[in-house]
Amino acid sequence: MEYFGYLASVIIGLSLGLIGGGGSILTIPILVYLFKIDPKLATSYSLFIVGITALSGCFSHYRMGNLRIKSALYFAVPSVFSILVIREVIILKIPNLLFTINNFQVTKGFLIMIIFAILMITASFSMIAKAKTQIQTANTNYWQLALIGxxxxxxxxxLGAGGGFLIIPALLFFAxxxxxxxxxxxxxxxxxxSAIGFLGDLYINTSINYFFLASISxxxxxxMIIGTRLSKKIDGNKLxxxxxxxxxxxxxxxIVKEMFF
Incomplete structure (x- = not known):
């Protein structure tokens, strides 16, 4: 399963390179089910893997003239604030065992995976739906962009997800x-x-396997290299x-695995 996990890790970068998102939504399942990593730790690992992979893609897109720094900062600054509050304050206060229903234990890990699965299903509908013609306005709505951030x-x-499937529509409509x-x-x-979220985790988590992170990344x-090169020839909307x-x-x-197995 680990060998399959390493192979599946290529898809993380491939998706990020082609469509600018989606890779992070695969990282958690790969880490939890193929590498048997605890869901909470997997969210930290996911932030590192997705972040470092996205950084490598930034350089290629910068050379192609595809980076808009101002829009990125208006989105990222409030987003970073939310990340720090969630990871360093709220998530630490959630107990490992939430409650029990007829001998079925609802744990923090179970909650993370179920919410993640719901997020995946929701994201899939927006990806499957046919792309509509974008009606672009003359000005960027930075305040709405910051709110969505x-x-x-x-x-x-x-969840340790980069949120690319939400970022892309926000940049299309509001930026x-x-x-x-x-x-x-x-x-x-x-x-x-991802970088801010992972750096924040370093203060509360000392069990990070950096060799493993380096190999997956x-x-x-x-x-990412393959995806970025293909993006020059293939329309990401078709994929x-x-x-x-x-x-x-x-x-x-x-959902089926967590509920019944």
């Missing part, structure tokens, strides 16, 4: 960016969010429905 920060903080620039800018935001990095169906199946699988 704060919301994405909550998701990133609790008035073309798709390719939304992808590049999304990677920068994902890196900032290197596989994701390979996928989103396929990836969406895959995410939908994965989300349903997680």
């Amino acid at each position: 704060a919301i994405v920060g909550i998701i990133t903080g609790f 008035n960016l073309p798709m390719k620039q939304a992808v590049g800018t999304s990677l920068l935001i994902i890196f900032i969010n 290197s596989m994701a990095f390979i996928g 989103k429905p396929i990836f969406g169906w895959f995410i939908l199946v994965m989300g349903i699988y997680i």
Whole structure:
């Protein structure tokens, strides 16, 4: 299963490189089910893997002129604040055992995986749906962009997900960016969010296996290189429905596994 996990890690970078998101939503299931890592620790690992992979993609998109720094900062600053509050204050106060129903224990790990599965299913619908023609406005709505950034920060903080599937639409509608620039800018935001979240975890978690993180990140990095090069030739919008169906199946699988096995 571990060998399959390393192979699956390539898909993390491939998705980030092609469509600017989606990779982080695969990281948690890969870590929990293929590498048998505790869900809470997996959220920390996910932040590192996704963040470092997104950073590598930023350089390529910068050279292609696809980064919009101002939009990224308006989104990332409130998002970082939300991440720190969630990870360093709220999530620490959630007990490992929440409650019991007829001898069925609802734990923090169970809650994380179920919410993550619901998030995956929700994200899959937006990926499967046919892309609509974007009506772009002349000005960027920075205040709405900042508000959505704060919301994405909550998701990133609790689940260790980069939130690219939410960042991309926000950049399209509120920052008035073309798709390719939304992808590049999304990677920068994902890196900032993930890096801050992981650095915050270093103060409360001393059991991090850096060799393991380096090995998984290197596989994701390979996928990022492939995805970024393919993005020059393939329209990411055409790949989103396929990836969406895959995410939908994965989300349903997680719910079934957590509830019945």
